[in-house]
Amino acid sequence: MPRVLVVRGHQATPWDLRQWEALPDRFDVAYLRSAANGWDVGSVALEAVPVRTRRDRLPKGRLGDVATLLAGDAYGAGADEAYAAADVVHAEELAYWFAADAARAKEHHGFKLVQTVWETLPMLRTYRRGASAKLRHEVLAATDLFMPATERARIGLLLEGVPEEKIAVCAPGIDVDRFAAASVPATPPAEHTIVAPGRLVWEKGQHDAIRALALLHRGIVTLPDGTPARPHLKIVGVGPEDGRLRAHAQELGLGEAVTIGAVPYDDMPGVFAGASALLLGSQSSALGGRHPFDVPRAFWEEQFGFVFVEAMAAGLDIVATTNGAIPEVLQGQGTLVPAGDYIGMARALAAGALSRPPGTRVAYPAELLQHYSVGAFADRLAGAYDRVLTGSH
Structure with a gap:
């Protein structure tokens, strides 16, 4: 089965990850779990791949948060092997450090890159800080398919300059x-x-x-x-x-x-x-x-x-x-x-x-309610993955 790697930085949450639990009969799904992750995801029935990040090497608390903000975060040990084994990497948003990390890794490993997009405000370069603007550029250039959660997010992506053929609206799902x-x-x-x-x-x-x-x-x-x-x-x-x-x-x-x-x-x-x-x-x-x-x-x-x-x-x-x-x-x-x-x-x-x-x-x-069910989401997700893996539109 194709291997899917879900990438969420320190923002892996149980309500997000559990949507992928409905895919094991069609895709082999794993996610990167950092030591600094902000939510308890121990109950998620997906393979967790432990990874180190730059944040892990800095002091805990506000001082470390500020240092990470200034220096920028990045994946370290464990991520390269996970990227190499993936057919699809699924990150999120245009200007998150981990989405850009995946965008850089794509050039070396050749996987297909998918981004969930929640953001509804098209800030482009003008309304982003310098570092965020650079991350946005890397993500826009490398991503194969953007999956906005709402129509409002889709419209924002169009103003960000994403071609319509690279967008597929995918509303999330719950149990x-x-x-x-x-x-x-x-x-x-x-x-x-x-x-x-x-x-x-x-x-x-x-x-x-x-x-x-x-x-x-x-x-x-x-x-x-x-x-x-x-x-x-x-x-x-x-x-x-x-x-x-x-x-x-x-x-x-x-x-x-x-x-x-x-x-x-x-x-x-x-x-x-x-x-x-x-x-x-x-x-x-x-x-x-x-x-x-x-x-x-x-x-x-x-x-x-x-x-x-x-x-x-x-x-x-x-x-x-x-x-x-x-x-x-x-x-x-x-x-x-x-x-x-x-x-x-x-x-x-x-x-x-x-x-x-x-x-x-x-x-x-x-x-x-059926539209927002995890089963319906899994069908939308599987269709999107098939689309990027086969190159169809």
Whole structure:
């Protein structure tokens, strides 16, 4: 069978890698696992190839992170042998160090190079730092097929200069049945829980979720019958905004109503099962060029969001913003409000999930869930690999 090597730098995640578990009857799949990888991928049923990176030789913590940013990262021991054995290498994005590492290795080893692209903002060279611009050039030149996760990402690639014949949209997939099976707990929840998963960074908008909760608890926004709602907010994730989010909840009088912390990915179906709604307040993030070595740029907006598909499979009501690719992913499902509209979030929750008994499920179109299933993703992926290996279009 053809050998596929998945390359994700230090960003290998269980929800991403598990999509390849549906391919073993058609492809031999492995992935590079660095010592500095940021997620626990021990439960992933794929061959893990341990590799060294430049980051591994530097001190742990922020000092090492800064040094890596300045020096640039790269694969070392173990990667060359893995590249040599691969027929297809599958990396991601235009300007990640590991995507460029694979692009350089392609010239020596001759594998086919595929890139998943989540990024929806076409920054080209102008709105990238010098190092990122160089990486982008290497990736664009060497990649055989780009696989954007959304139509929005596809359009961005066209503006980046990628020929249309080298693009194939490939929406990700999840284990729909696993999330659906956990959608109804044996004992219905006694109170409403709103779950807000995501990295604890400003652009994920958890601060707006806390503000929406405050409006509900204080009765500033009420249920349709005029009574207040006092749900619990469960923020799932880790990141640099942890302390500020906790402080914001405390100063709004919500210390007991908000919990913040990481949850293993395998436990997420149970989290959704005990919730009444998913709330995601994504907003674009930008920098304004505050020093002479930076450039002003908007560098992130919501791209795909596995949590939307997981929530639909679990039958959760969804309230989210219109940021980035969210409307495309939901395809008319859920309730959308403008980014930053915490008042609209509170009103949508009060009119929807919180007006029904805790844990009430919502039905989503079966064909939409099938489109986002891991089986459908595997078919799309296999077709793409066959395309690059045979040279067909």
